[in-house]
Amino acid sequence: MNTLERLDASLPLPNEERMLLASVQKIARTQIAPRAENCDRNAEFPWDNIKAINALGLNAMFIPEAYGGAPMSYSAYLACVREIAKACASTGIIWATNFHAIKPVITFGSEEQKQRLLPRVAEGGLASLVITEADAGSDATGMKTRFEPQGDDILVSGSKIFITSGDVADLLLVFGKWSEIAEAKSAISALVVEKGTPGLSVLRTEDKLGHRASSTAALSFDNCRVPRANLLGKPGDGLNILLASLNKSRPSVAAHALGIARGAFEDAIAYINDRQQSGRRVIEFQGIQFMLADLASELALCERWLWHVGALVDAGVDDMGIEASMLKMRATDLAMRMATDAVQLYGGYGYCKDYRVERLLRDAKITQIWEGTNQVQRQLIGRSFMKKAGA
Numbered sequence: 001m002n003t004l005e006r007l008d009a010s011l012p013l014p015n016e017e018r019m020l021l022a023s024v025q026k027i028a029r030t031q032i033a034p035r036a037e038n039c040d041r042n043a044e045f046p047w048d049n050i051k052a053i054n055a056l057g058l059n060a061m062f063i064p065e066a067y068g069g070a071p072m073s074y075s076a077y078l079a080c081v082r083e084i085a086k087a088c089a090s091t092g093i094i095w096a097t098n099f100h101a102i103k104p105v106i107t108f109g110s111e112e113q114k115q116r117l118l119p120r121v122a123e124g125g126l127a128s129l130v131i132t133e134a135d136a137g138s139d140a141t142g143m144k145t146r147f148e149p150q151g152d153d154i155l156v157s158g159s160k161i162f163i164t165s166g167d168v169a170d171l172l173l174v175f176g177k178w179s180e181i182a183e184a185k186s187a188i189s190a191l192v193v194e195k196g197t198p199g200l201s202v203l204r205t206e207d208k209l210g211h212r213a214s215s216t217a218a219l220s221f222d223n224c225r226v227p228r229a230n231l232l233g234k235p236g237d238g239l240n241i242l243l244a245s246l247n248k249s250r251p252s253v254a255a256h257a258l259g260i261a262r263g264a265f266e267d268a269i270a271y272i273n274d275r276q277q278s279g280r281r282v283i284e285f286q287g288i289q290f291m292l293a294d295l296a297s298e299l300a301l302c303e304r305w306l307w308h309v310g311a312l313v314d315a316g317v318d319d320m321g322i323e324a325s326m327l328k329m330r331a332t333d334l335a336m337r338m339a340t341d342a343v344q345l346y347g348g349y350g351y352c353k354d355y356r357v358e359r360l361l362r363d364a365k366i367t368q369i370w371e372g373t374n375q376v377q378r379q380l381i382g383r384s385f386m387k388k389a390g391a
């Protein structure tokens with residue numbers, strides 16, 4: 001057993017979760033991975049992969065039993081994200097986004113909202129997390145989307161960009177500002193918009209470097225009338241909901257990035273054990289061994305930290321935002337470095353589309369940008385050690 005296999009085996013999942021993970025590994029290997037190249041090449045939404053995931057009932061693992069789910073641990077969820085992303089990063093982020101968008105409904109939704117909305121996701125519905133606007137990215141508090149109460153409804157107006165699954169989602173968790181609250185941060189609120197609501201339209205989908213099979217939509221809300229029953233919490237609860245949800249989604253995007261990193265590492269190792277130059281296998285060159293030593297050590301440490309953060313969440317620790325930021329930053333920087341070095345190890349062949357590492361390099365880049373860029377993560381981590389002036 002090598003170091004990374006021992007690390008995988010050390011994840012303390014109960015039997016039932018191990019069995020589910022084995023099923024996910026099987027569909028990842030036999031169905032999702034074989035479709036990845038074609039979906040990437042044609043920028044084609046991977047509906048067959050979504051069907052395979054739903055045939056396993058995988059969304060149910062993060063939905064409470066009372067609402068049609070079959071809940072499992074957060075660590076098991078992270079392990080599934082990693083496996084799916086390793087097979088196809090696009091499918092991985094589509095599935096993970098269901099969790100990112102619906103977790104706030106589980107945590108902050110009313111009983112009525114949970115009864116009404118969660119079974120739809122448990123049964124395989126797609127969900128989107130809708131925060132970013134053209135002029136409000138890293139600083140989401142600058143968002144301008146307006147929520148205006150009108151009797152039993154809320155009128156939503158504004159536009160959003162870069163929304164994963166925004167054109168196909170059944171439920172969209174949308175953040176905007178409550179028109180009756182003046183202060184910018186206190187006005188942020190969250191509500192669920194259902195697919196097909198009049199006034200909601202897709203402006204375009206982006207033509208991207210990587211994650212080409214996952215759709216990334218610009219959305220318009222033109223006096224979109226949403227029942228007030230879809231407001232999460234109270235007007236002005238949005239920032240709190242947003243920050244709490246990022247704490248749970250950042251480890252998830254880190255698991256996704258580590259899937260890409262693990263895939264790139266495994267491909268590169270297989271290749272350089274086989275490829276010969278100057279009468280020797282490439283892996284026999286000391287310069288290459290030094291590269292591998294750095295990459296493998298960083299991968300092992302990031303994976304260990306992934307399971308550490310997963311265990312914190314499973315133990316009910318909520319103030320793990322800095323651990324989550326450290327994980328997101330290191331895992332995604334590693335994914336980019338690993339994919340870049342994997343291409344290097346393949347030489348010129350790595351730069352061509354015949355090998356998967358070319359796609360992994362394109363898929364890795366966004367992981368350093370979304371869910372808070374790595375500059376923002378560094379700022380959050382560094383700032384957390386700052387003593388209050390005068391303290």
Ligand SMILES: Cc1cc2nc3c(=O)[nH]c(=O)nc-3n(C[C@H](O)[C@H](O)[C@H](O)COP(=O)(O)OP(=O)(O)OC[C@H]3O[C@@H](n4cnc5c(N)ncnc54)[C@H](O)[C@@H]3O)c2cc1C
Nearest residue numbers: 129130131132137138162163164216369370371372373375
């Ligand atoms: C493929 C894709 C999928 C996405 N999916 C979603 C989604 O599902 N839902 C959603 O809401 N959003 C989504 N996003 C948006 C994503 O989260 C934002 O792109 C990201 O937060 C960065 O915002 P921005 O693009 O406006 O960049 P900016 O905020 O304009 O950043 C530009 C540069 O400035 C730097 N910068 C900004 N602020 C600071 C600072 N304080 N200190 C140091 N440097 C700083 C950034 O690090 C970056 O390098 C997605 C984006 C893409 C491309």
